[in-house]
């Protein structure tokens with residue numbers, strides 16, 4: 001097992017994209033192309049960096065994160081290497097895995113490739129459906145009301161009892177005094193206000209390139 005992933009960004013300690021503190025991998029490339037996409041810079045498949053699956057798996061396994069969240073871009077466009085990544089990490093230690101996708105779970109089950117089915121079978125949580133600005137809502141780990149939270153295993157059964165509202169945003173001050181943020185904004189337009197009026201930048205756009213070096 002090995003191979004490569006095309007990765008847009010990573011973050012080793014995110015508290016707002018899934019249960020607990022999680023390592024987040026945002027993959028580069030999405031063939032769905034929603035008009036409201038909040039990360040249009042990650043739609044082209046030619047951007048980002050090519051990262052060795054084994055090397056990234058080592059970083060995740062060695063981190064303090066209790067879980068791994070896959071986002072993007074479209075994780076299921078790179079389902080094979082991501083399934084390899086999850087298997088490689090779990091070969092070193094067991095951790096929970098959550099993924100976002102712009103597809104519905106029904107579509108993936110009925111029309112997905114064997115690699116997409118393999119990735120789906122490895123997940124504890126799936127958030128499905130694209131972000132739609134017209135249906136923006138205050139929801140747990142999702143941005144719009146069409147997006148559903150599927151608990152595919154019982155690992156995080158407690159989430160069923162959790163209030164279905166935003167997990168909030170995470171703010172970090174960099175060594176260069178830049179204030180960065182990540183998470184799912186609970187109201188429409190908040191991202192623009194944070195970035196354009198307050199001068200904050202998304203963590204995803206501010207990670208150091210060397211963090212992605214293969």
Ligand code: SF4
Nearest residue numbers: 030033034037102130
């Ligand atoms: S599925 Fe998600 S990443 Fe892809 S274009 Fe739509 S909103 Fe953007």
